[in-house]
Amino acid sequence: MADDAQEVAEPSIDLREYWNIVLKRKWTVIAVFLFVVTLVVVYTLRQVKIYEARASMIIEPYAPQVLGNVREVYALGADSYWSNKEYYETQYKVITSRTVSAKIVQQLHLEGNKEFLGIDKLPPEEQKLFLDDPPDYVEMVRGMLEVEPVKDSRTVYVKARHRYPKWAQRLANAAVNAYIEYNQQTRRQVTVEAADWLLSQARELKQRMDESENALHGFKQQNQILSVSLEDRQNITSQRLQDLNATLNKLQAERFALEAKRKQIQDIREARLPLESVDKVLSNPLIQQLKESYFKLKEQQAELGTKYLSEHPKLKAVEEKLKLVRQDIEREIDHVLSSLDTEYRAQMDNERKLQSELAKVKNEALEINKKEIEYNRLKRVADNNAAMYQLVLKRQKEATLASHQKTNNVYKLDAAVEPRDPVHPRVRLNLLLAMVLGLLGGIGLAFFLEYLDNTVKNQDDVEKALGLPFLGIIPSIKLQGEEEPKSVSLRDHYLLTHPKSTVAECCRTVRTNLLFMSPETPSRRLLVTSPGPEEGKSTVAINLAITMAQSGSRVLVVDTDMRRPRLHKTFGVPGSTGLTTLILGEAEAPAVIRHSEVAGLDVLPCGPIPPNPTELFHTERFTRIVEDLSAGYDRVIFDSPPVLVVADPLILSRKMDGVVLVIKSAHTSREMAQRAVRQLRDVQARILGVVINDLDLEHREYGYYYYRHYGYYYGEKESPPPSS
Structure with a gap:
């Protein structure tokens, strides 16, 4: 495998990956969905019911010409085809104007009407407080009216909304009547004003005509052109x-x-x-x-x-x-x-x-x-x-003559009837929108949380973010309640107690991948490490050693974690002597290597914890010890400290045939993993690949649901594991 990372190709859209994200965050989606739906339902039910009544009328572009060729002073309708649009738009504004609304207030006697104001069911004290500071009735009526023209026709719907159906009906009918009356009254008023003005002008013009005629007659008389022109x-x-x-x-x-x-x-x-x-x-x-x-x-x-x-x-x-x-x-x-x-x-x-x-x-x-x-x-x-x-x-x-006409270009078509069903709140629509918004919001939040989650979770993350081969996974080992006190020991020996479990099969897969990576030049000295602590590197090293021993190889697992050694506890061997004793020359290898209960698997514990572990790994004696141990076993597996914590793994990696990097699923961030890989590459360590540890196969969020089939073929009836 080359040290330089391969160029990452542009990712393609994988709908299954999106679906797995939704399944992973399903409780988030459900919570957001229920929250939005509940909030909308409560809000909708608390809203005041509003009823809408609708009356219709016809607005003709021209008024009937009763007097033939007599031109109107105030033309009802549009002057030409091209001004129709402007005329109708103007009329729509007139219908909802303050002038027409004021006529409605006057016709229906709305001022101080408690039922219209919606305060009829309030206590008298609150009614009095409300009436002491009365609202703008005209603006209230304007806010309740709406004009809806019918496309490709001259019909116009006038809608009125109110909390009481009968008032919605009254307002719609009153709006149509007030507009028709306004139209006639405006025409009559303008015509009368024009007639009065014309009369005053006629009187003035008659006086001027008489004066000019008298001046002409005086001129003719003065110049003696009366008899002869x-x-x-x-x-x-x-x-x-x-x-x-x-x-x-x-x-x-x-x-x-x-x-x-x-x-x-x-x-x-x-x-x-x-x-x-x-x-x-x-x-x-x-x-x-x-x-x-x-x-x-x-x-x-x-x-x-x-x-x-x-x-x-x-x-x-x-x-x-x-x-x-x-x-x-x-x-x-x-x-x-x-x-x-x-x-x-x-x-x-x-x-x-x-x-x-x-x-x-x-x-x-x-x-x-x-x-x-x-x-x-x-x-x-x-x-x-x-x-x-x-x-x-x-x-x-x-x-x-025109002022005495009662013609109009507006006709009432249908009167409004009392509505039976409210138009607001629209319960079904609100519920549907709440469901859609809740679902979209929940999915959006799920994707947002997934975007914020920068941990390594699956094979794609390993290959894309780190550019390293993927060796396999180690599923989560879930213990029952009575096993919790011995959880560490039971986890490390899980392969022995559950040889046909999914965990065991996954460990064998990792072993097989390691063996097939370089069949001609096998990696005899393997270093197992992780970017940080608590990622399960020791458990992986132990289980990997067990699987290799079970395959017939002579395997030695060495505890090089001189700060927190634990192999002696796992295998139940004395920890008073070990690797540090060999490095200091106080004992020979056969005296400190312990046999385990697994055939073909020996353990070299850490020994006494030294004050300067890093200096010990730099010594020539440690190098000779590694060479001697490799000569006596088919595989030597070194359990080292985390890469980002101490420098020990970097020193050890230079003396190994390969490094196995253990990453805890949904725990190790991409940045930590990349830093660990970068440091190992800086010292020219040979990284064989990555093992994802503690992967929860109960959920399909990482796209590895197919790993659950590992245990199906082999079955677990002989030694059923804890529920997983």
Whole structure:
């Protein structure tokens, strides 16, 4: 076996192990179970019985529209599908509100009601003390009410709880009635308040409408637009502006024509235009006649000029006539020009007058526009006031009409009936919960105690915590009453008195495991020790020696516990000489080795107790003694002190072929066992394995119930053991 501990694998869940823990701590589980159940039963029976009554009602999302399209001031129900949830949640809160609860208190006259308060059966003195400091009745009622909506419906259950069934019934019915009344009253109150407010607003708006209409009439009267509207006056003024503009444009065109004629005539007069162009400008008949005469004379002049010289009298006479006609034409042109000037001046005068009139009309139009702004403002105010007045008046009439309605969106479905069975305390449920909690609590406490128990109890603890081979167990040896005074001696010789017992078979198993651990190189020198005292190492060493002797081996058991020796007492041999005598050289081995009643088994007692046992084990003589003893016997078993108490076992282990570590079941802690193993390994001792001693096979808590079958096959009829 290697000295280093093997790596521990992750533990798997073993339900049988858990079951064994429960069986081991069964009295703890039963005690906790009975305690919890008893406590809950007592608590439940001491509770006041509470009865629950349930009334139902339907809350519609919309109230019936009795007045058709008349809009309600206070809408009963939800405005839309999406607000249904918020509406219903609000109504559930309203049902259990202080307002509704106060109505219930008032309807049922709960103030000072002794039966409602549950003090009717108390002595008068206690009743008086209670009523002197009365509770909040509204909060009491609120605490007794509960709302339970029915899923996927508009039905709502209103539950009421009380110690008396009839009061539970009254409270449930009163809650439904109070909520319905509250719903109607709230709607009526809000509607009446709205109608009153609308009426006051209508009066105020009517006054404002009258004032605005009077202001508009005064404005029209002041600006003389009573008979003709302002719009008509604007149209008339606009038409006048158009006519004046057309006339002005016409006069200006005529003036421009006169200016052109006048300029042409002036050019003719100043001889800047030929006389031939006069007919194109002037339409005067006289000028046209003189023009014809002038051209005829010009033709005669031309004709005479071809015949006569320039000084000829005929030619001179024609020239004189031409001059006279020319003068007549110019004079006539002057007359026409003078007439044109007069007409031009008259035209200019008319144009100035027309422009003055046009400017006047434009100013009038501007004034009308200014008046139009003020007029429109006054008219708009008057129209708005009239519209608001009509709207508010109509809404006030609708609100007044709606306030007289008695419609509601809440209907009572079923009235509450008087309950027969209480809902609290729930005896069956409480008992069931108590049983479950008691069982779970007991099991939990059992596992907790098991978790706190860090002792080595079974093979798994040995292999996992210590990493050592498991050699076997030694069951608990239970003696009867008359055997108690000789308990030590009887325990050590139990194999002799009970050869077919379970204890004997377990000792043989340990012996067999030791022999098969190293069949080629058998361990002839064995050291039996334990982590601490009172763990049964001496008993194991004695019984192991007996089983080996019974198998035919020559065995010597040596008592090396020089502080508390006991082998001489067990085998009934003298203890005056022994191992210490050999080490000191005062005697030889044959003189101090004693024969026992078991064939093949000899005993070497401790001898006188020395003051320094540890120093004796360090001597060379002790080493030679061990070698000599090993040469004379097949097996030499050394019973040593505990490892954690003295250093003797550590010194002895270096001289042994192997060490057997004895651990007392459910007594030796894991820490003590690990420390003992660590110290033995520190001195390079060869630890053969662990024997669990004093294991109680009456219980199955350690998972070794199968060991009880050891004695079944062999039977114990020949020498029945004490009850175990």
